[in-house]
Amino acid sequence: MDHRLYWIPQLLLLLPFAVAGFAYLFGIIHTTRRQRPWPVFRTCFWFAGSVFAIISVAGPIAILAHDSFFFHMLGHLLLGMLAPLLMVLGAPVTLLLRALSVANAKRVSRFLRSRPFSLLSDPSFAGILNIGGLWVLYTTGLYQAMHHSIFLHVFIHLHVFIAGYVFTAAMVYIDPTPHRAGYRYRASILLLALAGHAILAKYLYAHPPAQVHVADAEAGSMLMYYGGDLIDAFLIFLVCLQWYKAARPSVLHTSHHASRGVKKQPTSS
Amino acid sequence: MYKDYPVTVQYASRNLWSGFLFGLGLIAFFDEAVFHQLLHWHHFYDKSTTSIGLVSDGFFHAFSWFATIGGLFLVADLRRRNAWYIKRWWGGVLTGAGLFQLYDGTIQHKLWRLHQIRYHVDILPYDLVWNITACLILLAGLIMVVRTRPKVKEEK
Numbered sequence: 001m002d003h004r005l006y007w008i009p010q011l012l013l014l015l016p017f018a019v020a021g022f023a024y025l026f027g028i029i030h031t032t033r034r035q036r037p038w039p040v041f042r043t044c045f046w047f048a049g050s051v052f053a054i055i056s057v058a059g060p061i062a063i064l065a066h067d068s069f070f071f072h073m074l075g076h077l078l079l080g081m082l083a084p085l086l087m088v089l090g091a092p093v094t095l096l097l098r099a100l101s102v103a104n105a106k107r108v109s110r111f112l113r114s115r116p117f118s119l120l121s122d123p124s125f126a127g128i129l130n131i132g133g134l135w136v137l138y139t140t141g142l143y144q145a146m147h148h149s150i151f152l153h154v155f156i157h158l159h160v161f162i163a164g165y166v167f168t169a170a171m172v173y174i175d176p177t178p179h180r181a182g183y184r185y186r187a188s189i190l191l192l193a194l195a196g197h198a199i200l201a202k203y204l205y206a207h208p209p210a211q212v213h214v215a216d217a218e219a220g221s222m223l224m225y226y227g228g229d230l231i232d233a234f235l236i237f238l239v240c241l242q243w244y245k246a247a248r249p250s251v252l253h254t255s256h257h258a259s260r261g262v263k264k265q266p267t268s269s
Numbered sequence: 270m271y272k273d274y275p276v277t278v279q280y281a282s283r284n285l286w287s288g289f290l291f292g293l294g295l296i297a298f299f300d301e302a303v304f305h306q307l308l309h310w311h312h313f314y315d316k317s318t319t320s321i322g323l324v325s326d327g328f329f330h331a332f333s334w335f336a337t338i339g340g341l342f343l344v345a346d347l348r349r350r351n352a353w354y355i356k357r358w359w360g361g362v363l364t365g366a367g368l369f370q371l372y373d374g375t376i377q378h379k380l381w382r383l384h385q386i387r388y389h390v391d392i393l394p395y396d397l398v399w400n401i402t403a404c405l406i407l408l409a410g411l412i413m414v415v416r417t418r419p420k421v422k423e424e425k
Contacts, residue, residue, distance in 0.1 A: 099420050191331050197280070199327030205314045222313060229334060240342040249350055 013057035021050050024092060030099035038095060042185055049207075053083035057157055066147065069212045069220035075162060077223070081231040084164035093175035107193045109176070118179040123189035125198025126170035130163040131196040136199065143209040156253070163203055167193070172238040183243045188238060201225035274419070280352035281419040288341035288361020292410070293335025296366035297329065300373065302347075304386070309408030315384040333369070360413030367407025372398040 024046055028038045055061055056078035064071035093112070097105045111117060119125050137143055137156060146152045169175065171186055201224040208217030277284070305309040318326075347353040372394065377383045386395040 044334055187335070191328075194331035194334065195324075195327040198330045199323055202323055202326065204316055206316070206318075218313075225313075229330075233334065233338065236338045240339050244342050246347060247346060 003066070005150065006066065009150050009157075010058040010062055011063075012154050013148075013157050014054055017050050017053050017057075019048065020092075024090070027092075027095040027099040029093045031095065032155055032197075034098075036098060038098075042089070042091050042095070045086045046092065049083045049086030049090060052078045052086065053161060056083070069216045070223060073220040073223045073227075077227045077231065079157065080160040080164040081228065084161065084168045085231060085235060087165060088168045088172065088174055091174050092116060097176070103139040109178075112176060120166055121170050121177055121179050121188050123170045123181050126163075126167040127189045127196075130167040131165050131193050131200075134197070134200055138204055138209055139207075141210065144211055168235065171235060172242060181261070183239070183246075186239060190236065194228075197228050197232075201228065205256065276350055276352040276355075278419040279356040280347055280350065281354065281357060281417075283343060284352070284354045284357045285361045285414060287340050287347060288358040289365035290336035290343070290361075291340030292362035292365030292367075293369045294333045294335075294340055294365075295362065296369050297333030298337060312384045312388070315382065317382040318384070319381045322377060322383040323379060325381060326383055329369070329373075336365075340375040351358075352418065354364060355415035360410050360417055362407050363410030365410070365413055367403050367405070367410050370403035371400060371407060374403055386390060 024043075028043060031038050038077050056075035061071055061075050061078075065075045093108075096107060137146075140261065142152070142156070169177070170181070172189055173180065201221045204224070205221040207213060207217055212220075300311070343356070344353060347358075360398055374386075378385060378399075379396070381404070385392055
């Protein structure tokens with residue numbers, strides 16, 4: 001790709017995030033008008049995620065990524081892992097349902113319960129979409145081809161974000177999720193995905209994609225390995241935290257032997 | 270099964286598993302922090318690594334990361350149930366740590382040649398210290414686990 005044309009993919013990739021940002025603001029205004037204020041921390045998560053997504057697709061990191069595997073990988077961590085995690089915490093679907101009229105909100109929730117959507121929220125499907133996509137990108141000629149085609153460049157970057165978002169949303173349930181998977185299943189898939197990510201990172205250390213210099217590949221793959229760990233730690237933490245809340249004991253034991261003979265007292269009035 | 274027993278007995282196996290997972294994660298974290306990052310003895314990648322070694326490393330890396338965090342959430346869960354049996358938990362920690370150390374030192378380092386403990390030195394003393402330490406930790410852990418196992422009396 002001619003470097004004079006770099007602005008085209010940057011603009012094309014920036015637009016969806018900018019539009020989503022305005023839509024989110026519009027949603028906040030709508031729901032606040034109906035006396036249902038939207039939590040500030042959700043807004044912060046959403047816009048922090050949007051900022052990380054935008055700086056990874058437009059600006060200095062995006063430009064350096066055309067020639068450097070290391071900066072490509074930095075952009076990938078921000079676009080495919082950090083931005084999706086923060087944006088999932090922004091609970092956009094909850095905001096959408098609140099901002100819409102009752103009739104339209106019902107239509108949306110019917111769509112969320114539909115069969116195609118259940119596939120998207122299945123951890124296995126999301127995991128294959130996410131980690132499988134990475135293996136295809138870096139172990140075939142796709143990574144090299146991406147540098148010569150604006151269409152491929154835009155498509156792959158959108159895929160990295162969407163796959164990251166779908167995967168994160170399939171692991172932690174912030175928004176309404178009609179098709180819920182159990183904790184064991186989600187933890188197993190998360191484990192497989194983490195392993196797939198770590199194995200790919202070390203594989204790339206030894207087998208750099210075509211036209212990537214050895215030192216660049218080594219720096220990039222180590223960033224992928226350790227940077228991925230750092231962001232995944234938060235994802236693991238959130239999955240465990242949701243389990244911890246869900247597994248809350250119904251009767252709290254007050255001493256080591258309190259469980260003996262404790263019976264629920266009927267509340268008398 | 271142990272409904273009429275103290276909570277530490279009811280949750281004996283959760284204490285063991287929580288410790289085991291945390292111990293495994295802890296030793297893997299120690300390995301990464303000390304031998305990879307501080308001493309620079311271990312290499313990120315060694316050219317003689319077999320494919321199965323790479324896969325094993327990836328899975329253990331992922332598992333240990335998950336186990337550290339998940340193991341501590343299990344401790345939090347045991348604590349809110351007043352069921353944290355610290356001695357048994359420590360038995361689990363040592364068993365997990367010793368087992369991973371031994372697996373890393375024998376199968377991963379020697380059989381699958383993931384990387385060696387240190388380079389450009391006579392490796393034998395390093396391997397011996399590594400694996401004997403692993404066995405001692407494992408043995409200490411197993412003894413603690415056996416000694417803290419729940420004693421279930423027959424119902425009268």
